[in-house]
Amino acid sequence: MSAPRILAALVTGTVFGFGLTLAGVLDPATIRNFLDFFGAFDPRLGFVFAGALLLSAGGYLVSRRFREPALGGGFAIPAGRPIDAPLVMGAALFGIGWGMVGLCPGPAIAGLALGLPQVFIFTVSMLIGIAAHDLWRARQTTAEAVAPS
Amino acid sequence: MPWPAYFQSFLGGAVIGLAAAMLLLLNGRVAGVIGAVGEVVEGVLGRVGREFFERAAFVIGLLIGPFVFLAAFGALPDVTVTSSLPVLVAGGLLVGFGTRLSKGCTAGHGVCGLARLSPRSIVAVATFFGAAIVTVFVMEHVI
Numbered sequence: 037m038s039a040p041r042i043l044a045a046l047v048t049g050t051v052f053g054f055g056l057t058l059a060g061v062l063d064p065a066t067i068r069n070f071l072d073f074f075g076a077f078d079p080r081l082g083f084v085f086a087g088a089l090l091l092s093a094g095g096y097l098v099s100r101r102f103r104e105p106a107l108g109g110g111f112a113i114p115a116g117r118p119i120d121a122p123l124v125m126g127a128a129l130f131g132i133g134w135g136m137v138g139l140c141p142g143p144a145i146a147g148l149a150l151g152l153p154q155v156f157i158f159t160v161s162m163l164i165g166i167a168a169h170d171l172w173r174a175r176q177t178t179a180e181a182v183a184p185s
Numbered sequence: 186m187p188w189p190a191y192f193q194s195f196l197g198g199a200v201i202g203l204a205a206a207m208l209l210l211l212n213g214r215v216a217g218v219i220g221a222v223g224e225v226v227e228g229v230l231g232r233v234g235r236e237f238f239e240r241a242a243f244v245i246g247l248l249i250g251p252f253v254f255l256a257a258f259g260a261l262p263d264v265t266v267t268s269s270l271p272v273l274v275a276g277g278l279l280v281g282f283g284t285r286l287s288k289g290c291t292a293g294h295g296v297c298g299l300a301r302l303s304p305r306s307i308v309a310v311a312t313f314f315g316a317a318i319v320t321v322f323v324m325e326h327v328i
Binding site for chain 2: 041042043044045046047048049050051052053054055056057058059060061062063064065066068071072073074075079080081083084085086087088089090091092093094095096098099102104105106107108109110111112113114115117118119122123124125126127128129130131132133134135136137138139140141142144145146147148149150152154155157158159160161162163164165166167168169170171
């Protein structure tokens, strides 16, 4: 924990939230219309991803030229995990919820700024979903430790 | 839909990608929103992780972002959410639980994972896009 790293995370989060707002993804209709090929198809989410992937991939390629990030602490990039059932199950559950409402975690948090009660209800439900998962995992891990199979 | 709107979305996406690049190059971390929000929830549940304050700062930044937009352009986007209460609650629960289970959302698996061609992220993105497309189809054209 260091002040420069916390400040960098704060600024980065702010840039991210600004980008979400500019991209138009705080509006669930942007998401749901992109997903609706047989109805009011709106390609904007595709443009959002194109812009995001371009810069994100650029940043990744630059990072590979360095041993350490600018503020130290090493690079923590998930690697080597297998493609397993939790990955696919979790992504499927997420996709259903994403399609139902048109909000994913970033816009759910940033969208609180809009002051809409519907976004607030969605985001609180999302936080409960996170807590439910984490408590369930913690219980599972404890059970495994007590009775190894 | 006019081309200026497409360009604005591309630009907004580029700013999101810039944020992902910044966090990687400065702190060496993946800009995963659900990872950061999950760390905050863990902290509230009494398990304060080593990088709690960094992750919490990122989440606070996400909340500040729209206000910077407001300051710059004088108004926030005009958004109407039409989902009913049960749909909002069920959707929120599924998004929270699902992204935690798959260890990533549209940001972590989508913007960051796809950019480095992570096989796990490619599978996750294909799965959540597929599930979302089927869900929208069923809700809009079947039910």
